[in-house]
Amino acid sequence: MREIDGTASPLAFYGSELRRARMEAGLSQDQLGQRIGYSATMVGKIETGERAPSEDMARRCDEALGTKGLLVRVYDLARRWDGGYPSLVRRMDRQGAHRHLRVLVGAPARPWPGADR
Numbered sequence: 028m029r030e031i032d033g034t035a036s037p038l039a040f041y042g043s044e045l046r047r048a049r050m051e052a053g054l055s056q057d058q059l060g061q062r063i064g065y066s067a068t069m070v071g072k073i074e075t076g077e078r079a080p081s082e083d084m085a086r087r088c089d090e091a092l093g094t095k096g097l098l099v100r101v102y103d104l105a106r107r108w109d110g111g112y113p114s115l116v117r118r119m120d121r122q123g124a125h126r127h128l129r130v131l132v133g134a135p136a137r138p139w140p141g142a143d144r
Contacts, residue, residue, distance in 0.1 A: 031046060031074065031075060036076065036105075038076045038105050039076040040101060040105070041080060041098070041101045042073055042074040042076045043074075045070075045073060045088060046074045048088070049070075049074075054092075055067070056070040056071050059088070059091060059092070062091040063084065063087035063088055063090075064087065079106075080102055082106075085098045085101075085102035086098075086099055
């Protein structure tokens with residue numbers, strides 16, 4: 028499985044949160060794709076940041092994974108991102124930036140896979 032740097036961009040953060048939620052639900056990309064009406068390939072591309080999700084997909088993933096709107100909130104954040112880091116985030120270390128992004132979208136501020144890098 029390809030590793031994801033969830034701190035690289037909001038789109039990468041979205042992908043890492045989608046993967047985390049999918050894996051916590053015990054679903055494969057294929058199983059999630061079947062539940063939401065998208066292909067496993069599309070789920071994989073969104074998880075790795077190769078493709079951006081649609082709002083419809085984010086909503087369907089929230090429903091299928093029981094994430095209570097998290098993925099739609101992260102989608103909204105990623106959609107509005109201009110590609111640069113706000114000065115507050117630039118001053119933080121990688122783990123600190125991730126923790127603050129999680130707080131902004133209402134997710135628990137806990138470590139993510141690869142946080143020990």
